[in-house]
Amino acid sequence: xxxxxxxxxxxxxxxxxxxxxxxxxxxxxxxxxxxxxxxxxxxxxxxxxxxxxxxxxxxxxxxxxxxxxxxxxxxxxxxxxxxxxxxxxxxxxxxxxxxxxxxxxxxxxxxxxxxxxxxxxxxxxxxxxxxxxxxxxxxxxxxxxxxxxxxxxxxxxxxxxxxxxxxxxxxxxxxxxxxxxxxxxxxxxxxxxxxxxxxxxxxxxxxxxxxxxxxxxxxxxxxxxxxxxxxxxxxxxxxxxxxxxxxxxxxxxxxxxxxxxxxxxxxxxxxxxxxxxxxxxxxxxxxxxxxxxxxxxxxxxxxxxxxxxxxxxxxxxxxxxxxxxxxxxxxxxxxxxxxxxxxxxxxxxxxxxxxxxxxxxxxxxxxxxxxxxxxxxxxxxxxxxxxxxxxxxxxxxxxxxxxxxxxxxxxxxxxxxxxxxxxxxxxxxxxxxxxxxxxxxxxxxxxxxxxxxxxxxxxxxxxxxxxxxxxxxxxxxxxxxxxxxxxxxxxxxxxxxxxxxxxxxxxxxxxxxxxxxxxxxxxxxxxxxxxxxxxxxxxxxxxxxxxxxxxxxxxxxxxxxxxxxxxxxxxxxxxxxxxxxxxxxxxxxxxxxxxxxxxxxxxxxxxxxxxxxxxxxxxxxxxxxxxxxxxxxxxxxxxxxxxxxxxxxxxxxxxxxxxxxxxxxxxxxxxxxxxxxxxxxxxxxxxxxxxxxxxxxxxxxxxxxxxxxxxxxxxxxxxxxxxxxxxxxxxxxxxxxxxxxxxxxxxxxxxxxxxxxxxxxxxxxxxxxxxxxxxxxxxxxxxxxxxxxxxxxxxxxxxxxxxxxxxxxxxxxxxxxxxxxxxxxxxxxxxxxxxxxxxxxxxxxxxxxxxxxxxxxxxxxxxxxxxxxxxxxxxxxxxxxxxxxxxxxxxxxxxxxxxxxxxxx
Numbered sequence: 086x087x088x089x090x091x092x093x094x095x096x097x098x099x100x101x102x103x104x105x106x107x108x109x110x111x112x113x114x115x116x117x118x119x120x121x122x123x124x125x126x127x128x129x130x131x132x133x134x135x136x137x138x139x140x141x142x143x144x145x146x147x148x149x150x151x152x153x154x155x156x157x158x159x160x161x162x163x164x165x166x167x168x169x170x171x172x173x174x175x176x177x178x179x180x181x182x183x184x185x186x187x188x189x190x191x192x193x194x195x196x197x198x199x200x201x202x203x204x205x206x207x208x209x210x211x212x213x214x215x216x217x218x219x220x221x222x223x224x225x226x227x228x229x230x231x232x233x234x235x236x237x238x239x240x241x242x243x244x245x246x247x248x249x250x251x252x253x254x255x256x257x258x259x260x261x262x263x264x265x266x267x268x269x270x271x272x273x274x275x276x277x278x279x280x281x282x283x284x285x286x287x288x289x290x291x292x293x294x295x296x297x298x299x300x301x302x303x304x305x306x307x308x309x310x311x312x313x314x315x316x317x318x319x320x321x322x323x324x325x326x327x328x329x330x331x332x333x334x335x336x337x338x339x340x341x342x343x344x345x346x347x348x349x350x351x352x353x354x355x356x357x358x359x360x361x362x363x364x365x366x367x368x369x370x371x372x373x374x375x376x377x378x379x380x381x382x383x384x385x386x387x388x389x390x391x392x393x394x395x396x397x398x399x400x401x402x403x404x405x406x407x408x409x410x411x412x413x414x415x416x417x418x419x420x421x422x423x424x425x426x427x428x429x430x431x432x433x434x435x436x437x438x439x440x441x442x443x444x445x446x447x448x449x450x451x452x453x454x455x456x457x458x459x460x461x462x463x464x465x466x467x468x469x470x471x472x473x474x475x476x477x478x479x480x481x482x483x484x485x486x487x488x489x490x491x492x493x494x495x496x497x498x499x500x501x502x503x504x505x506x507x508x509x510x511x512x513x514x515x516x517x518x519x520x521x522x523x524x525x526x527x528x529x530x531x532x533x534x535x536x537x538x539x540x541x542x543x544x545x546x547x548x549x550x551x552x553x554x555x556x557x558x559x560x561x562x563x564x565x566x567x568x569x570x571x572x573x574x575x576x577x578x579x580x581x582x583x584x585x586x587x588x589x590x591x592x593x594x595x596x597x598x599x600x601x602x603x604x605x606x607x608x609x610x611x612x613x614x615x616x617x618x619x620x621x622x623x624x625x626x627x628x629x630x631x632x633x634x635x636x637x638x639x640x641x642x643x644x645x646x647x648x649x650x651x652x653x654x655x656x657x658x659x660x661x662x663x664x665x666x667x668x669x670x671x672x673x674x675x676x677x678x679x680x681x682x683x684x685x686x687x688x689x690x691x692x693x694x695x696x697x698x699x700x701x702x703x704x705x706x707x708x709x710x711x712x713x714x715x716x717x718x719x720x721x722x723x724x725x726x727x728x729x730x731x732x733x734x735x736x737x738x739x740x741x742x743x744x745x746x747x748x749x750x751x752x753x754x755x756x757x758x759x760x761x762x763x764x765x766x767x768x769x770x771x772x773x774x775x776x777x778x779x780x781x782x783x784x785x786x787x788x789x790x791x792x793x794x795x796x797x798x799x800x801x802x803x804x805x806x807x808x809x810x811x812x813x814x815x816x817x818x819x820x821x822x823x824x825x826x827x828x829x830x831x832x833x834x835x836x837x838x839x840x841x842x843x844x845x846x847x848x849x850x851x852x853x854x855x856x857x858x859x860x861x862x863x864x865x866x867x868x869x870x871x872x873x874x875x876x877x878x879x880x881x882x883x884x885x886x887x888x889x890x891x892x893x894x895x896x897x898x899x900x901x902x903x904x905x906x907x908x909x910x911x912x913x914x915x916x917x918x919x920x921x922x923x924x925x926x927x928x929x930x931x932x933x934x935x936x937x938x939x940x941x942x943x944x945x946x947x948x949x950x951x952x953x954x955x956x957x958x959x960x961x962x963x964x965x966x967x968x969x970x971x972x973x974x975x976x977x978x979x980x981x982x983x984x985x986x987x988x989x990x
Contacts, residue, residue, distance in 0.1 A: 613640020
């Protein structure tokens with residue numbers, strides 16, 4: 086649509102650029118006039134907001150419980166320079182600027198006078214203003230009488246049709262804008278056509294990433310063919326949260342969640358666009374060169390069915406602080422920082438649909454103990470309830486829920502029960518009765534309580550967009566409400582897209598009505614977000630905001646990171662889905678969701694022992710690590726696969742628990758306002774940004790900064806070619822460890838052998854990890870165990886890392902954050918920050934071993950090691966060497982306090 090800015094309307098109000106946009110073919114048409122606001126809101130983030138100037142009804146705009154207040158508060162520009170056909174707004178000493186062009190409307194964002202992003206570069210801005218439905222009278226035949234003025238040319242008259250034909254065609258065309266037939270369902274657009282669209286071009290950017298959730302590769306494929314050809318999707322990516330049964334791979338189809346966020350990443354910049362719209366959205370991806378005079382780069386075109394146009398353009402300088410954290414920090418300032426999970430939730434989870442009674446739960450818990458296999462959580466699916474009534478228990482199969490919970494907790498374990506948002510239509514069921522009494526159900530377009538079909542049969546759907554409903558839901562998790570629940574019981578929200586078995590696309594009609602008269606079409610993609618948030622708040626409420634919740638959700642939106650974990654839904658037990666899990670999880674990770682995982686083993690079908698073992702060997706490095714399966718599959722506990730495969734799976738679980746302190750530190754670094762680091766990282770993130778070969782890769786990943794993970798996704802493979810990325814200094818070092826054997830590699834391709842029963846997990850030189858190597862039944866039983874410090878040296882014989890300690894469960898705990906650094910033969914532990922608390926003190930943790938990995942370090946001449954802590958220095962000879970390894974035993978120092986260990990190398 087051809088829009089331009091009315092130059093006479095331009096003004097700066099409270100730091101924001103504001104104006105009126107007019108429809109150029111008819112600038113006087115008030116129904117199509119738009120108001121535009123452009124402001125700098127967070128650091129180097131620009132917010133664009135467009136809606137009608139005089140709309141017949143307000144457009145839906147995401148609420149401040151999704152978009153932060155800070156994200157809508159304008160910061161002043163340093164300079165505002167007006168010209169005849171534009172305006173330049175700059176900040177940060179003119180380092181950053183946005184040039185506003187009036188006719189045609191265009192935004193050009195620059196850094197250091199270099200163009201980074203262009204908005205509406207190809208004049209595809211689209212805004213379908215609200216209007217009333219055209220009415221057609223039902224006149225008689227006289228209104229449709231043929232026009233006989235041209236009897237001499239009957240052929241021409243027939244080709245043009247009669248007035249009645251034209252009227253009928255107009256009626257059909259108008260009706261198509263207000264209702265649409267799909268399969269057996271009719272979609273009613275009761276507020277009329279209201280679509281919006283805009284394109285954003287990332288300049289000099291070859292690859293773009295994001296817009297989860299899709300079962301596709303990490304680097305977004307083009308959806309519009311370019312002159313270069315290549316692998317192209319024939320349809321745009323779709324964002325519309327759906328319950329998808331046995332989803333297909335390598336397609337742009339919608340899945341369970343939606344984050345309308347695209348990252349353009351190159352060697353100098355990490356720029357992003359967050360399109361804050363919760364309606365159905367399509368996203369085209371194309372080369373800029375595919376457009377006239379486009380130049381190099383990628384263009385992203387957003388197309389949403391309704392709602393206000395609100396977009397955030399995040400500019401991030403790769404050189405600003407030497408890390409990649411800046412773009413994600415700005416994103417979190419808009420949507421909220423991730424939760425720091427309780428430690429137990431980072432361990433091994435055992436789930437299936439369903440453990441059918443208490444005896445099966447006891448059997449699983451006892452078997453883990455008997456085999457000395459760590460496990461932290463046992464899960465119960467829908468069959469544990471009384472007839473699919475959530476917050477209840479089957480009184481026959483789960484006759485003593487509290488006794489079961491206490492039995493499992495005796496080994497330090499927790500349990501999780503499923504609580505879905507569809508509520509059985511049953512007036513004798515207290516949850517249904519209480520919601521009805523408060524009139525908090527979603528309504529159909531006729532104003533009646535909407536009823537759909539889900540697991541319980543006839544079900545109603547709480548209106549979670551209503552704050553009162555969310556407060557009611559949160560109250561249900563109080564211990565006096567959720568009968569037999571204990572502090573060791575946590576929650577899983579499934580089916581919250583929302584899933585409606587007899588609804589259009591297995592969801593609810595877009596014409597359903599929410600709080601304040603908002604139609605479902607406007608809020609569909611945030612329904613699951615609100616379910617997740619209300620459940621999270623409920624677990625906070627039950628502990629008086631003292632203990633951290635754990636809530637897993639299948640559906641999500643931008644900001645869901647505040648509330649816990651997400652998984653990739655109903656995957657399938659095959660090698661292709663094992664492979665696809667990596668790009669799917671990486672896509673979620675870079676879009677701000679750190680706590681993510683895929684069902685280990687695949688939800689559908691039966692994996693054989695080799696596939697199950699390979700999945701465990703990879704899943705041990707998922708941020709969220711859960712074995713889950715469909716009720717029609719065979720049992721999946723590791724001991725079901727025979728001793729050989731069971732031992733491989735146990736080894737994978739033990740590998741996870743050994744590095745649990747490192748994993749917990751990663752999550753702290755992810756949740757901290759000071760860091761905002763990724764947990765699961767694409768190879769191009771951080772240290773390997775300068776290695777262009779990593780940008781198209783999603784076959785491997787980094788688990789934090791310290792571990793390179795190479796999955797094996799084919800049967801019968803024991804030899805692997807790994808392609809290790811290069812750092813900016815071009816001296817990357819990697820350590821392959823197995824038992825007492827340590828091999829050292831540089832960047833490039835290496836053929837590794839001996840991987841019949843493990844996958845390549847290499848330590849990247851230059852990083853220090855704190856680990857716990859004693860085998861326990863669960864993470865909570867490891868709390869007081871001593872630490873092993875592993876120092877993997879880089880080519881300059883230096884390394885550093887962080888370690889975070891607290892009570893592993895409190896919302897506001899005492900904590901200690903340490904930074905460890907090895908240089909010039911000395912290992913130093915420096916306290917970066919700490920907080921004390923009598924109610925949740927940090928336990929004193931000893932260090933039992935220090936291992937230093939470095940090429941030929943065993944050939945160094947070391948006479949003794951000196952250790953300084955509490956201003957006291959002593960020496961020790963309790964060290965030994967092996968090829969490329971130096972080990973110090975029992976240094977007798979605490980992790981809680983600063984120390985210096987001098988190896989006199």
